Amino acid sequence: MDLVIGRVAKPHGIRGELIVDVRTDDPELRFVPGTSLRGQLPRAKGAKRTEERRFTITAARNHSGRLLVSLEGVDDRTAADDLRGLLFLIDAADVDSGDDPDAFYDHELIGLPVRTIAGDDVGVVRDVIHLPGSDLLVVTAADDGREILVPFVSEIVPTITRGDSVLIDPPDGLLEA
Structure with missing residues (x-):
């Protein structure tokens, strides 16, 4: 890449x-x-x-x-x-993002599985969109392949395990079709 x-x-x-x-x-x-x-x-x-x-x-x-x-x-x-x-x-x-636990390059996130903090599979990170207000993770849903836009903020994405997975704590309605 x-x-x-x-x-x-x-x-x-x-x-x-x-x-x-x-x-x-x-x-x-x-x-x-x-x-x-x-x-x-x-x-x-x-x-x-x-x-x-x-x-x-x-x-x-x-x-x-x-x-x-x-x-x-x-x-x-x-x-x-x-x-x-x-x-x-x-x-x-x-390139790697170094030792900063809160810094990631897009290529380090793309392809990682996404799960809720309760352990439910959500999907896979397909892309990262950089907007003036904040970034969004574009997640392809595991169940039906639809696109889910997840705000890339610590309140919703509290944990990323490098090379392993993205854990999210979605607010009500974020994962609804």
């Missing part, structure tokens, strides 16, 4: 710098000069697959609250504009 750590928003200036929307908690570790990253270009109309290439970072700096990145071989605005929408990817296996 791939994790997106950044997305090229647009070019900056005439020397090929790129404005990157950062999607990682560790940009200072991921966007270091000399680092080679996989990049996935947006799918061209009519194309069946996306194109992937490797890019080497030659420079990275903050400018007005945004990350500006220079890549080897991208030396002018036209070349930079061709990379608009490029996603920088890393392998999820290379």
Whole structure:
């Protein structure tokens, strides 16, 4: 599974710098000069697959609250504009959430079974939706395959056992069809 750590928003200036929307908690570790990253270009109309290439970072700096990145071989605005929408990817296996018991990456939750604190099977985490107010776990119900949206807050999701399961304490009506 791939994790997106950044997305090229647009070019900056005439020397090929790129404005990157950062999607990682560790940009200072991921966007270091000399680092080679996989990049996935947006799918061209009519194309069946996306194109992937490797890019080497030659420079990275903050400018007005945004990350500006220079890549080897991208030396002018036209070349930079061709990379608009490029996603920088890393392998999820290379990342873990560390020792913080309340921090999880999406890939650590997806696929985990979900049970109530009473021990009833609810289903399996299929996705995590990140919203401005809070995150939601998208759970595929064990009994009928319907989608259940579970607010990812400690009152409802009190326990997650890494690599094992998610325990929930659902309020009345949350699991109803």
